[in-house]
Amino acid sequence: MNTIVCIKQVPDSEHIQEVTINPETNTLERNKIPAVINPFDVNAIEEAIRIKEKHGGKVTIVTMGPPQAEEALRTALAMGADEAILLTDMAFAGSDTWATAKTLAKAVEKIGGFDLVIFGKQAIDGDTAQVGPEVAEALSLPQITYVSKLDVEDKKIKGRRTVEDAYEEVEALMPCIITVTKDINEPRFASIRGILKAKKAEIIKWGKDDLGMSDEETGLNGSATQVVKIFSPPRRGKGEMIEGVSADEKTSNLVEKLRADKII
Amino acid sequence: MIIKKEADQIISYLEDTSNLKFGNADAVYIPKNEAEVLQTIKEARRNNTPLTASGAGTGTVGGRIPAGGAIISLEKMNNIISIDKKNSKAVLGSGVILDYFLKELDSKKLFYPPFPTERMAFIGSNVATNASGEYSYRFGATRKYVERIRVALSTENILDIRRGQYIADEQGIITSPFFKVKIPAYRSPNIKNAAGYFAKPGMDLIDLFIGSEGTLGIITEVELKLIPALPPRSIMIIFLDQLEVHTKGEAVASGDLLLTGLEKDNGILKLINSIKNNKKLNVYSIEYFDANSLGILKKAFPNIPSCQTALYIEQEKKEMDIWLEILEKYSVVDTWFGDNARDYNKLIDFRHKLPELINEYFREIKQTKVAIDIAVPENYFPELFYFYREMAKTTAVEYVIFGHIGENHLHFNFFPKNEQEKEQAIASYIKAVKKAVQANGTVSAEHGIGKLKHKYLAMMYGREGVMEMARVKKTIDPFYLFGLDNIFPKKLLQD
Incomplete structure (x- = not known):
């Protein structure tokens, strides 16, 4: 096999x-x-x-x-x-x-x-x-x-x-x-x-000849598609950790921050 | 300063991986700076309650579990104060989490050689316990890399100790601005060791605090020596069969502490020696796994072949020809090699998984484990190794043997299923401790004494030795404030 x-x-x-x-x-x-x-x-x-x-x-x-x-x-x-x-x-x-x-x-x-x-x-x-x-x-x-x-x-x-x-x-x-x-x-x-x-x-x-292939069949010539552009997406901003001793405190800190940034 | 007094807030500070259940405390103090540490000490003095320092709870001997009084948690003293690449050193608050520190170092192409395995531990706790780590074989334990510490004393002073600053004189006296202490007369063994206070003629005060398990003061800040980032490494696991150790009779007949007899065979120790002595290899760690360990690991690594033993080698280069030369004399069942990041990380897991699986098991059965942590000087190791093998053959209790064979330090862990088995395991444990003591070894190479191993420390240093430790404690912490019941019982302080 x-x-x-x-x-x-x-x-x-x-x-x-x-x-x-x-x-x-x-x-x-x-x-x-x-x-x-x-x-x-x-x-x-x-x-x-x-x-x-x-x-x-x-x-x-x-x-x-x-x-x-x-x-x-x-x-x-x-x-x-x-x-x-x-x-x-x-x-x-x-x-x-x-x-x-x-x-x-x-x-x-x-x-x-x-x-x-x-x-x-x-x-x-x-x-x-x-x-x-x-x-x-x-x-x-x-x-x-x-x-x-x-x-x-x-x-x-x-x-x-x-x-x-x-x-x-x-x-x-x-x-x-x-x-x-x-x-x-x-x-x-x-x-x-x-x-x-x-x-x-x-x-x-x-190589190409060993496989009996022509120039038209291989590489870029033989490709039906072509990559037009490739790029790195812009970096996302750094996350921020919300501090606080308890879940309650963290929650109110988060709400405060969202208010300050006028998100809510 | 944050102070927690509610039972549900305190409860998580009452445990570590020892599974000891007696922990109790009235409050947890969480200071943010030295002033708050001193304030905590002042309050404990006023209330006349002991103060137990708390790290991250990764310890195995109950060091942070309080026997009453209050807890001081260093979790908010977690600033990396500076990383100085030019001089290869870092200054850190004692509550910095090791993992975070290592990642910061990584981004600056630096490395902290003790590299303790419990990455969630606090750096101050590493110093307080003289933690060893994954590359101890190559670099040694924490002690070697501590240049300076700041310690809050029970006299409400901050003592700044730079290595070389306070040295014992010929009478064995160390004089600091706040106390004069006579160092113990015993000598700490010159091997991997985490048992009791360090002592040696002409010693440095800093070494007394390193490994003192929170009994002398509260470490607030540490300065550590660093090295450049390590070159890429590879890991190899060698699966071996039929490595016979000579019988005791044959070895004794050949005279000379069994060593001659044991070295004559093609056993695992000879293999270890040929790895250690090969100058062309650049080895970072040599770890041992017995057949039972491999049985447990099969859960995570089903491809493990059936065999007697495995060695885990981390190294700098892959000198395959040298390895083949070394290994062809032995009965090698298979070798696993990983040098690309993916395979390397998988194989690192081979090493980490076993202690994890063992701890999981003990948590499930709600038992404290019986884990032998002794180490002996190199020339005595063959005898100890033989002793372990015999113990393994005769015990009725399930067990695994694994660990840091490169440093003559193996863990013999028992899995007792009931009280009767537990008694048997402890009897074996005591036999092993006696072996270690006979050989001038240590009863604890890395776990420490904490609240679990007082008895064995006394076997190692004698009652007199432990009394000397208590005397040191009384001098430096005259109010018996810190780390109640760590290293020695409270009643020793009152004698």
Whole structure:
């Protein structure tokens, strides 16, 4: 049972305060804060490794990104993935979700021999949740999104799909694509042996030509959408703590303040 | 000044994490400044009632729980007076909450090395209890970082003590503007220690107040030494199996205080030593968890593999090759490594969760826990470790062993289910205390004596030693105003 996991390297949300946006290029200034694997993708990797542990086969990790995304792949290898492929090419720069999905789909096709492709439900930087479903469409594969529990049977999978206030049980024949939520598992930590193995592992690199793609299909040219502007919202004013020993005192202090500011 | 006299306003000041239930007081005074502290003292003197200093209630030995009289809460003395980056020091009111202070330091790229684990504690209480913390293995406890304190005395004076200002002379006398005190003749062990007054020839008066558990005066202001913000760290948890310690017989046969015998095997102590002695590693803490601890932690970390022991290591760099070299001699079941912020924080929780779960359990069953807090000098630790293992094998009471193995300090906690089990646990506790005393160790490395451990302090220093502490107390607090029943019982003062 072979699984492919598509991951994305994103700015570490633990450092959210330090995130800045370049006003000229309308992009995140990524080099200023540490990068990590998109948190939902960590769950995707964990699920793939668990499937391998139970059913055998191998786990291949794919990411599209700049050369430094190699670090994310090594982290995935340290967790226990078998193989890692970096899709990196200047031609890929500026890809929107559609161009990204087409590129990933080509890579998945090129890898071949898979039963399941797993994505995190969305990336925490773009938050679109589009790439997984788009890859499924591009490859004409069945898909189950927002999977919070997965059972693998002989030729099919059964996924619990979390929707608002309920869940659906969905079956699909393999090969197929799923996107997973945080609830699906508790990801493991990398081990020392894993880290050392990952350090020495070879990362396969594919560019546009390796995937047999044209300039028109990739990057900005292949994108149906374009980000016109991205900006930080103005900072909200600092909150003020209302002092007081008791709830009563705090309440009257608050009322007094609201009166003074002519709010009431 | 705020004064609370209604029972429902006072009640929250009558408890801490010891679960002791006797607390009672007539009033809570909440001064905003030194003048109000002195006014509180004056009033207590006039009413002839004892005054118990109250921190945030994070203590485990009932230090702040009043045995009658009034409470003085330092919660409004909570100004950070200055943070001086150039000279790496900070001046704070004693009621500043540690967490708030650490966040302020963080924004200025500074760090307070004692780093006590209870972040809601007051900084003055940390000084009054010589609190140790998460990086004690590397940096030591609070004492080392206190440069100056201001203390309100029961004689209604403010004593300003800068380190180096008031030193014991050859006769062991320290002379301050308000009293002359003869320091105790015993010597505090030179290890992690929070048991009784500090004493050492040629000692500094400031060290007498640090760790005096609110019995000598009310600390109003502290000046602390700081260091630059720490470099990024990573955490590793090593899950281990089958680390056999030699039997006592084999060890004795090899002579020399068991040490030789114990070091010969590939046991956990040898592993700890090889970590401690490896100069290439930059370790901040080494924590130990036994199989029972891991069993409890599984509630929060279901992925814990089944194994005997885990070590938690926080360190500066990830020298994976060195680790592999060290660990290949041992039966390692798994390792968890976290260096990005998310994994690091999750793994920090691995360490914090256990004491939390244990305290929760005791609150539920409404018992005071029987928690051994002894520590011994390094060369005696193998013997103590062996003793703990034997105790674990023979006791019928449920237990966990965990803690600061890097500092030769483990917590052996019993979970007695009834009074009979509690008696058994206490009997074991006393055996452990005797071990510690034999080894020139301490009966309390970090929890303190408070109102719970008088008996054990007497085992450590003898009645004579505790009498000497009482004598110091009588000299500095002649009205027996402060911290009634902390460290030693009131009746000792009247003897």
